[in-house]
Each structure stands twice: as C-alpha cells, then as structure tokens.
Amino acid sequence: MDGETRARMRDLPSVDRLLTAEAALVARHGRAVVTEAARDLLAEIRRGAAMPTDIGGALALRLEAAARSNLRPLFNLTGTILHTNLGRALLAEAAVEAAVAAMREAAALEFDLDTGRRGERDSHLRGLLTELTGAEDATVVNNNAAAVLIALNTLGEGREAIVSRGELIEIGGAFRMPDIMARAGVTLREVGTTNRTHAKDYRGALAPETALILKVHPSNYRIEGFTAEVPGAELARIAKEAGVPLLNDLGSGTLIDLSRFGIAREPTVREAVAEGADLVTFSGDKLLGGPQAGLIVGRRDLIAAINANPMKRALRIDKIRLAALEATLRLYRDPDRLTERLPTARAMARPEAEIRAQAERLAPEAAARLPGVIVGAVACASQIGSGALPVETLPSAGLRFSAIAADRLAAAFRALPRPILGHVSRGALILDLRCLADEAGFLESLALARP
Numbered sequence: 001m002d003g004e005t006r007a008r009m010r011d012l013p014s015v016d017r018l019l020t021a022e023a024a025l026v027a028r029h030g031r032a033v034v035t036e037a038a039r040d041l042l043a044e045i046r047r048g049a050a051m052p053t054d055i056g057g058a059l060a061l062r063l064e065a066a067a068r069s070n071l072r073p074l075f076n077l078t079g080t081i082l083h084t085n086l087g088r089a090l091l092a093e094a095a096v097e098a099a100v101a102a103m104r105e106a107a108a109l110e111f112d113l114d115t116g117r118r119g120e121r122d123s124h125l126r127g128l129l130t131e132l133t134g135a136e137d138a139t140v141v142n143n144n145a146a147a148v149l150i151a152l153n154t155l156g157e158g159r160e161a162i163v164s165r166g167e168l169i170e171i172g173g174a175f176r177m178p179d180i181m182a183r184a185g186v187t188l189r190e191v192g193t194t195n196r197t198h199a200k201d202y203r204g205a206l207a208p209e210t211a212l213i214l215k216v217h218p219s220n221y222r223i224e225g226f227t228a229e230v231p232g233a234e235l236a237r238i239a240k241e242a243g244v245p246l247l248n249d250l251g252s253g254t255l256i257d258l259s260r261f262g263i264a265r266e267p268t269v270r271e272a273v274a275e276g277a278d279l280v281t282f283s284g285d286k287l288l289g290g291p292q293a294g295l296i297v298g299r300r301d302l303i304a305a306i307n308a309n310p311m312k313r314a315l316r317i318d319k320i321r322l323a324a325l326e327a328t329l330r331l332y333r334d335p336d337r338l339t340e341r342l343p344t345a346r347a348m349a350r351p352e353a354e355i356r357a358q359a360e361r362l363a364p365e366a367a368a369r370l371p372g373v374i375v376g377a378v379a380c381a382s383q384i385g386s387g388a389l390p391v392e393t394l395p396s397a398g399l400r401f402s403a404i405a406a407d408r409l410a411a412a413f414r415a416l417p418r419p420i421l422g423h424v425s426r427g428a429l430i431l432d433l434r435c436l437a438d439e440a441g442f443l444e445s446l447a448l449a450r451p
C-alpha cells in the first residue's frame with residue numbers, strides 16, 4: 001500500500017460516522033438500507049475503488065438508484081399507442097379514481113347492498129357489458145389469454161375444437177393458440193390451409209367428438225393475396241346446424257366503430273355477437289382502453305358454465321381492476337365524449353396537424369436543453385399496437401435528434417428519473433409525439449439528460 005492510499009484509508013469515515021453525517025438520507029431511506037449501502041460503499045473503496053470526492057453524495061446517488069422502481073412513469077414516445085412491454089392502455093381519469101377508491105375503502109365486491117346477502121363479483125359488469133355488446137350475459141377473468149383458456153376448457157375438455165390453420169396464431173409472450181388448447185384439455189382439429197379455409201373444410205371435420213368451433217382474430221399479422229376465410233355469420237350457421245357452440249376470440253375487440261377515428265374498421269364485439277358467435281372473448285387493456293382483463297360475453301348457459309368452472313376462482317380479477325374496468329365501460333355509454341375521456345381513444349383520434357404543430361413548437365425548446373444536439377420536427381407513422389390493425393399506421397409527427405449517436409442518446413433518455421422512450425429510424429432517434437400530453441414534464445426531463 002503506498003502512502004497516498006494509506007492516507008486515503010485513514011480519512012475514510014466509519015459507517016457510524018457516515019450515518020450520523022447523513023441523517024437526511026437515514027430519514028428518507030431508513031436506517032437499515034442506508035447502513036447496508038454505506039457498508040458496501042466503504043468496502044468497495046477499501047478494495048481499491050476510486051475514492052469519491054463527496055462520499056455522502058455518492059451514497060445518496062446509490063440509494064436513489066436503488067429506490068427507483070422499474071414501474072416508475074415514463075414517456076412512451078415509441079409511436080406504438082398500446083405497447084405491451086410498456087403496460088398497454090393508459091387508464092381514463094374516472095377509472096383511476098375508481099381504482100384508488102377501491103384500494104382505500106371497503107367496497108361491496110361480493111355483497112348485495114339491496115338484500116344484505118352475499119353477491120356476485122361479476123354482477124357489477126354484467127349489465128354494462130350486455131348493454132354495450134348485445135350479448136345475453138358476460139363474465140370477466142384475469143386477461144384474454146385466461147378468457148380463451150377457461151372458455152375452451154369449459155366447452156371442450158376431453159373433446160375436439162375445430163380451428164382454421166390460418167388462425168393458429170402466436171401472440172407473443174408465449175401465447176400460442178395450440179399450446180393454450182392443449183392446456184385447456186382440448187384436442188386441436190386443424191382444417192384448411194394457411195392461406196385458405198372454406199366452409200366445406202369445417203363441415204368435413206365435424207364429428208361426434210367435436211365440442212366447438214373456434215375462430216381466432218389473426219391479430220398481429222395479415223395474409224394477403226390468394227386467401228379465403230369463412231365469414232363469422234356462416235361459421236355460426238355451420239356451428240348451429242351441428243349443434244356445437246362457436247367461440248370467437250376477437251383479441252383486441254373494440255366496442256365502437258373505429259372509423260370514427262379515421263382508422264380502418266375492426267369487427268366490433270357487438271357485430272361478433274350479432275352474427276351468431278355463442279361466446280366472444282377480448283382484452284380489457286387493448287383497444288378498449290381499460291385495465292388488464294379478459295372479457296367473455298355470450299350465451300347465458302355457457303357463461304353460467306364458465307362461472308361454475310373451478311378455474312374461474314384461479315383466474316378471477318381483483319376489486320381494483322374491477323372498479324377501473326367498470327368505470328372504463330361506463331364511458332362507452334357516451335361514445336361522443338370518448339376522445340375527451342379515454343386516453344387510448346384520444347391518442348388514436350389526435351389529428352396529424354395538431355401533432356405536427358406540437359413537434360415544430362417543441363423542436364427548438366428541446367434543442368435548447370440539449371447542447372450540441374440538433375433537433376428537428378419530422379413526419380413519422382404511429383401504430384396502434386397490441387394486435388390491433390397490425391398493418392395500419394396513423395400519420396404522425398415527432399422530434400428527430402441528430403449530431404449524436406442514436407444509441408448513446410437513447411441510453412441517456414432511458415437513464416432519466418422519468419425515462420423517455422423513442423425509436424431509431426435510419427440511424428437517428430425519433431420521438432413520436434402522438435402520445436405526449438405532459439409537455440412541461442417532458443421538457444423538464446429532457447433538460448436532465450446527460451448524453
């Protein structure tokens with residue numbers, strides 16, 4: 001050990017002295033956590049790590065970093081509105097309030113306030129869902145994967161489900177239709193080919209073992225060219241003639257006609273019900289714009305059978321999400337005001353000109369906060385995401401950062417207390433502003449970036 005190092009070791013405070021000096025950190029993070037962090041820091045310096053000029057400051061930084069949650073809010077400027085890895089739909093204010101109230105106070109979750117007896121968890125949503133979809137009955141589970149699993153298991157355990165080869169999809173995150181069917185105890189009976197399936201294929205596969213016909217929305221891809229699929233109404237007729245139910249997994253499942261936002265039409269849940277599906281499943285946090293949930297609507301006897309399946313207890317949702325989902329569905333009773341109230345609808349409906357004006361306004365502001373970086377407004381294209389309209393894009397606008405390596409800037413933005421996420425296009429980082437609501441917070445965050 002040279003003289004300099006020895007002197008450094010001598011100056012090193014003890015853990016106790018460091019804790020006394022940094023009382024504010026102890027008040028903020030708790031004695032146990034600060035003691036452990038101080039011990040680690042001092043041990044690292046003794047082992048030869050660089051001696052910080054300000055040990056208290058180094059300790060504070062270390063504690064802040066450890067206290068930061070991965071679930072802290074961030075700016076989703078990726079250009080994908082419903083980003084599965086970023087938590088999909090942002091909830092409406094009404095849904096947030098309902099969830100907070102359900103967290104803070106007791107609620108009549110399974111209690112009937114009229115009779116004073118035990119009530120049912122799903123009764124809160126049943127009325128709204130039947131009103132909004134035209135279905136006889138409805139139930140709710142953890143997510144749409146769970147909805148498909150329990151529906152298949154209830155209708156078809158130990159028997160066969162007929163599915164088109166063009167619909168044996170993988171959604172990502174290990175949701176593969178054949179695997180889900182196997183776990184549900186249903187034997188897959190594939191019909192048709194990848195690109196074409198006809199009514200006669202379904203008819204030819206009907207057998208005494210057939211328990212149901214399954215139709216799956218090919219959410220995240222599109223087959224183009226020489227293709228054929230059997231329309232839902234015709235499939236419903238085939239199922240009815242055979243005396244088996246038709247389960248239609250819509251995936252994203254919208255309750256309203258999206259053409260009101262200038263977006264291509266997706267079949268609505270109401271249409272799927274009206275064309276004769278016996279059960280329809282869809283997600284709560286995709287186009288619907290609510291919390292994670294799997295919604296099942298359809299025939300009363302089949303919903304009753306699902307509710308009686310012991311799996312239902314394992315797949316049920318909690319009161320917090322139930323409250324948020326109910327509040328979200330209520331907004332659909334007034335579709336004209338959805339774009340004001342529902343963030344997903346607002347993001348989809350935002351006019352390109354408005355986003356472009358925002359980009360032009362923010363470009364010089366952003367440049368002023370990032371010395372040495374050139375920022376310009378650019379045209380870009382947003383997508384809806386989460387399996388809704390996979391090949392459809394919405395014209396949008398954003399900020400393009402140049403005179404700096406895109407990956408370095410992207411890393412600096414990810415390291416922010418409130419991270420900013422964009423995408424890289426032709427070597428430059430682009431922030432699509434379609435989903436930017438909090439401009440002031442965004443500029444404040446940008447100013448903290450150290451690329």
Ligand SMILES: *Cc1c(COP(=O)(O)O)cnc(C)c1O
Binds near residue numbers: 216282
């Ligand atoms: C997204 C999707 C699912 C899975 O829904 P989650 O809510 O993510 O569980 C199932 N089927 C289809 C067709 C989908 O698009």
